[in-house]
Amino acid sequence: MIKNQSDFSNILIVWYLQNKRDLPWRNESQPYYIWLSEIMLQQTRVAQGLPYYLKFIKAFPTIADLANASEEYVLKLWQGLGYYSRARNLHYTAKEITFNRNSEFPDTYKELLELKGVGDYTASAIASICYNEPTAVVDGNVYRVLSRVFGIETPINSSSGVKIFKDLAQELIDAERPGTFNQAVMEFGARYCIPQKPDCENCVFSDRCEAKRTGSVSKLPVKIRKQKIKHRHFNYLVILSDKQEATVLQQRRHKGIWQSLYEFPLIETDSEVGESEIAERAEFKAYWGKNGTKELLLFNESPIIHKLSHQHLHTKFWVVKTAEQLPEPVPISEINNYPVPVLIENFISEFSPFQN
DNA sequence: AACCCGGGGGA
DNA sequence: TCCCCAGGGTT
Numbered sequence: 001m002i003k004n005q006s007d008f009s010n011i012l013i014v015w016y017l018q019n020k021r022d023l024p025w026r027n028e029s030q031p032y033y034i035w036l037s038e039i040m041l042q043q044t045r046v047a048q049g050l051p052y053y054l055k056f057i058k059a060f061p062t063i064a065d066l067a068n069a070s071e072e073y074v075l076k077l078w079q080g081l082g083y084y085s086r087a088r089n090l091h092y093t094a095k096e097i098t099f100n101r102n103s104e105f106p107d108t109y110k111e112l113l114e115l116k117g118v119g120d121y122t123a124s125a126i127a128s129i130c131y132n133e134p135t136a137v138v139d140g141n142v143y144r145v146l147s148r149v150f151g152i153e154t155p156i157n158s159s160s161g162v163k164i165f166k167d168l169a170q171e172l173i174d175a176e177r178p179g180t181f182n183q184a185v186m187e188f189g190a191r192y193c194i195p196q197k198p199d200c201e202n203c204v205f206s207d208r209c210e211a212k213r214t215g216s217v218s219k220l221p222v223k224i225r226k227q228k229i230k231h232r233h234f235n236y237l238v239i240l241s242d243k244q245e246a247t248v249l250q251q252r253r254h255k256g257i258w259q260s261l262y263e264f265p266l267i268e269t270d271s272e273v274g275e276s277e278i279a280e281r282a283e284f285k286a287y288w289g290k291n292g293t294k295e296l297l298l299f300n301e302s303p304i305i306h307k308l309s310h311q312h313l314h315t316k317f318w319v320v321k322t323a324e325q326l327p328e329p330v331p332i333s334e335i336n337n338y339p340v341p342v343l344i345e346n347f348i349s350e351f352s353p354f355q356n
Numbered sequence: 357a358a359c360c361c362g363g364g365g366g367a
Numbered sequence: 368t369c370c371c372c373a374g375g376g377t378t
Contacts, residue, residue, distance in 0.1 A: 037373085038373065038374095039374095040373090041372085041374095042372090042373070042375070043361090043362085043363095043371085043372055043374055043375090044364090044372060044373080045364075045365075045372050045373090046372090046373075047364090047365080048363075048364060048365080048372085049373090080362090080364095081362075081363075082362025082363045082364085083361055083362055083363085083374085083375090084361080085361065085375080085376075086361095086374090086375085089375085089376090116376095117374095117376090118375085119374060119375045119376085120375090121373075121375085122373090122374075122375085125373070137373075139373045139374075140371070140372060140373075140374085141372090141373065158357090159357070182373090183373085186373050189373090190372085190373075195366095195370075195371065195372090196366080196370085197367090227358095227359075255361095255377090256360085256361085257360090257361065257362075258361095258362085259361090306363095307362095307363085308361080308362055309361080309362065309363080310359090310360070310361075310362090311361095311362095341362085341363095342362080342363065342364095
C-alpha cells in the first residue's frame with residue numbers, strides 16, 4: 001500500500017516528467033488557453049480535441065477575439081466535436097469576462113466555478129495549472145487510477161463515490177506543484193493505467209497497487225447504470241429550388257440534441273415512413289404550392305442510422321425539387337457557412353447538387 | 357439521483 | 368458490438 005501522500009505523488013510525477021506528451025496547451029499558462037483546452041477535452045480524447053484547439057487559438061488568439069465573434073461562427077468551428085452546449089457556454093463566458101469583468105479572468109477555484117460551463121473538474125484544473133491553487137481534479141482517468149491503486153470499489157458515479165474520490169485526490173495532491181500533480185494523474189491514466197489490459201507488471205505502482213494485488217484491475221473502477229438507447233426516426237426535406245441554386249435550412253432552437261445548429265426541414269415520426277406519409281405532411285406541403293412540386297424522391301433507400309451515445313437516429317433524406325419561391329432560401333454556395341451536425345455534413349458532402 | 361448532451365476510436 | 372473519453376447542466 002501507499003505509505004503516505006508524498007510517496008504516491010513523487011512516484012507519479014517522476015513518471016510524468018519522463019513520459020508526458022508535448023501538448024500545445026502545456027506550453028501555456030494563460031488562463032484563456034488552459035480554459036479553452038479543458039472545455040474542449042471534456043468527454044473528449046486529446047487526439048480528437050487537438051485539431052479543434054489549434055483551429056480556435058488561430059481564429060481567436062485572445063479571449064476578446066472569441067467574445068467578439070458570432071455564436072454561429074464559434075459553432076461552425078466547433079462543428080463535429082459534439083456536446084455543442086460547450087461551445088455556446090464557452091462563447092457566453094468569453095463575453096462575460098470581456099465585457100462584464102473588465103477582461104479579468106477569475107483566479108480562484110471558487111470564482112472559476114461560477115462561470116457557465118465550468119464545473120468542479122474544470123475549475124480545479126484552471127486553478128491548479130494557472131494559479132498554483134492546490135485543488136485536485138477528478139476526471140475519468142483519476143477515477144481509474146485511484147480506484148485501482150487504492151482498491152476502491154465504490155461506484156464512481158454514485159454521490160458517495162464522487163465525494164470519496166474527490167477527498168482522496170485532495171489528500172494526495174502535491175501542494176507545492178498542484179498543476180503538475182493533476183496533469184500527472186490524468187496523463188498516467190490516459191497513457192498507462194488504461195481501461196483495458198494495462199501493463200501492470202512494469203507499472204511504477206506494481207509493488208503497491210491494491211487492484212494488482214487482489215487481481216481486480218479489470219473490475220475497477222466500478223460504474224453503475226447503463227443508459228438505454230432511444231430510437232428516433234428523422235425525415236429531412238432537402239429542398240432544391242427550380243434552378244437548384246438554393247435550399248432551406250432551419251435552426252434547432254429547442255433544447256435537445258444539436259441545439260442552435262442547422263438542419264434541413266425535419267419531419268420526425270414514431271416509426272419509419274414512406275413517400276405517401278411524407279406527401280401528406282404539412283411541412284412538405286409548404287413547399288408544394290400552386291406551381292406544384294416537380295419531384296419528391298428518396299435519397300437513401302434504407303435509413304442512415306446515425307449513432308449518438310444515447311440515441312440512434314434512423315434518417316431518410318427526401319429530395320424535394322420545387323418550382324415555388326423559397327421563403328428563406330439558402331444559396332448552395334453558402335451552405336458550408338452554417339454549423340450543422342455531422343449527420344447533415346455527411347449528407348451535404350455526398351449530395352452532388354451541393355458540390356460546387 | 358437520474359437523465360440529457362456528440363462523435364470518434366480502440367479492442 | 369461495447370466501452371470510454373482531461374464533464375457540466377437540468378430536472
